Amino acid sequence: MIPKQYDAIIIGGGHNGLVAGAYLARAGKTVVVLERRHIVGGAAVTEEIFPGYKFTEFSYVVSLLRPEIIRDLELPKHGLKILPLPSTFTPMDGGSRGDYLALWDDHDLTRREIYRHSPKDAEAYEEYGRIMARAAKAIKPIINLIPPDPSSMSVRDLMGLLKVGQYAAGLSEKELYLVAKLATQSSADLLEEWFETDALKGTKAASGIIGTYLGPRSPGTAYVLLHHYMGEIDGAFRAWGFAKNGSGGVSGSIFNAARALGVEVRVNCAVQQVKVKNGRAVGVILENGDEIHSRVVISAADPKRTFLQFVEQKHLPDDFVASIQNYRTRGSSGKVNIALSKLPDFTALPYAGNGANSVLHRGAVSISPSIDYIERAYDDAKYGRISRRPYIDMIFPSMIDPDMAPPGHHVMSCFVQYAPYDIEGGWNDAKRDQLGEAVIATIEQYAPNLRECIVGMQVISPKDIETIAGISGGNIFHGELLLHQIFFLRPTPQWADFRTPLKGYYFGASGAHPGGGVMGAPGMLAAQEILKDGMR
Numbered sequence: 001m002i003p004k005q006y007d008a009i010i011i012g013g014g015h016n017g018l019v020a021g022a023y024l025a026r027a028g029k030t031v032v033v034l035e036r037r038h039i040v041g042g043a044a045v046t047e048e049i050f051p052g053y054k055f056t057e058f059s060y061v062v063s064l065l066r067p068e069i070i071r072d073l074e075l076p077k078h079g080l081k082i083l084p085l086p087s088t089f090t091p092m093d094g095g096s097r098g099d100y101l102a103l104w105d106d107h108d109l110t111r112r113e114i115y116r117h118s119p120k121d122a123e124a125y126e127e128y129g130r131i132m133a134r135a136a137k138a139i140k141p142i143i144n145l146i147p148p149d150p151s152s153m154s155v156r157d158l159m160g161l162l163k164v165g166q167y168a169a170g171l172s173e174k175e176l177y178l179v180a181k182l183a184t185q186s187s188a189d190l191l192e193e194w195f196e197t198d199a200l201k202g203t204k205a206a207s208g209i210i211g212t213y214l215g216p217r218s219p220g221t222a223y224v225l226l227h228h229y230m231g232e233i234d235g236a237f238r239a240w241g242f243a244k245n246g247s248g249g250v251s252g253s254i255f256n257a258a259r260a261l262g263v264e265v266r267v268n269c270a271v272q273q274v275k276v277k278n279g280r281a282v283g284v285i286l287e288n289g290d291e292i293h294s295r296v297v298i299s300a301a302d303p304k305r306t307f308l309q310f311v312e313q314k315h316l317p318d319d320f321v322a323s324i325q326n327y328r329t330r331g332s333s334g335k336v337n338i339a340l341s342k343l344p345d346f347t348a349l350p351y352a353g354n355g356a357n358s359v360l361h362r363g364a365v366s367i368s369p370s371i372d373y374i375e376r377a378y379d380d381a382k383y384g385r386i387s388r389r390p391y392i393d394m395i396f397p398s399m400i401d402p403d404m405a406p407p408g409h410h411v412m413s414c415f416v417q418y419a420p421y422d423i424e425g426g427w428n429d430a431k432r433d434q435l436g437e438a439v440i441a442t443i444e445q446y447a448p449n450l451r452e453c454i455v456g457m458q459v460i461s462p463k464d465i466e467t468i469a470g471i472s473g474g475n476i477f478h479g480e481l482l483l484h485q486i487f488f489l490r491p492t493p494q495w496a497d498f499r500t501p502l503k504g505y506y507f508g509a510s511g512a513h514p515g516g517g518v519m520g521a522p523g524m525l526a527a528q529e530i531l532k533d534g535m536r
Helices: 015-026 067-072 107-117 119-143 155-169 173-184 187-192 198-206 221-229 247-260 303-309 318-325 356-362 371-382 429-444 462-469 521-532
Strands: 005-011 031-034 046-050 053-056 082-084 087-091 100-104 241-243 264-266 271-277 280-286 291-299 333-340 364-367 391-395 410-417 454-460 505-507
Touching (some): 005 015, 046 333, 046 454, 053 410, 100 198, 107 198, 187 371, 198 371, 303 318, 454 462
Parallel strands (some): 291 505
Antiparallel strands (some): 046 053, 087 100, 364 391
């Protein structure tokens, strides 16, 4: 029997791979998605780690998913449901009962809460919100731009540069300066220009260090803050949300949409190598030795696996290979997933089953009492150590979606920074225990009964993210969002348009423009460029 020839093979069944497959199938192409794990979704998966307790193991909140993808693929029809997170609660240092700062998805409520701490900050918050919204709206069009190569004289790149020029010309002088400043400034410098309340500055600054090997005082972190500020739910600037059934609910809805469009998805199907013939990608060789043929191959894996593992080096230019080798993918984040017999009681706002303290557990809880607190956590990581007092962003998914835990019980999801990939002595069970203990001991300062609530705990290091999710370095964004790794430099100069030096081989993962997060834009844009090329 003659093997089936597909129009496109997609390596990796993460959300970007599924999005790319769905868009190609929507255009009438035959597509197969190959996923090495037993489950699709990549780092956006939901699994039952302890009997009855479901966890979003890696990615856990939704905000960056592109609204055009939701519309084009009709994701709500295929199961997508976003549940809003109504608040972010930050317990403050200061004694056994302490104080807290609550930021709500209601602007007026937030302003009144900030006024309780600082009338000056409440006034500044109005203008800060307008400025950041304007900056996010100004930079949002870049998300859907195909990064041009500024060194190229090709018609395609010249037209791309013209689009960038038109976009820049459409910005006011203030917006242009603001975008330039945010791209180069530290999140600490940005926020210290606006506010005086430590907890407010700390909580806002935390968005600037997520997924980076940087501290809040490092230049460039203001852009990372802005990247997260661009999140959209239902087309409006709002708080972060949680998907019904966790992040796996997002991937599941894209999977359902792709399947409905005719995409074939194979799990437990690991790719060993891209097959090359006459200087062109013509299919893949699986780890079991089977071959699958296609007109084009798309990698939805990270840049290092895409170019240093799947392709023999002789098929790529030396300078390109060197650039990918130098691409920064060091993970700095860990995840601690906890099964609970009951909710922990935060002394700053004790839980009584209703009222404001109930809303606390339905939103996010941020252990970020100040910029200096986060910077000290980074100081540990700089020398290859787990942060003794880490920044922690936690949610209680079972309070938003009761199906995540047995009746009366709960699950707790803790994003942790810093847990360096290249930890001194390497990652092992003892180091995982150390990370778990650092998280528990830190939260206990604000919720003393936490330890007695714990039924089970899963600790995930960057090394585990690399091993389980297949992400080099365990970097949640497939590479840091630094100035030299964004737009026409992502993943490398001259090859940021989703094409690669190997003909017929395309790249559409978080390591491509516009970057990481459960966004789907790299997969969508890669598919659109493949269709423009006519599958040549």
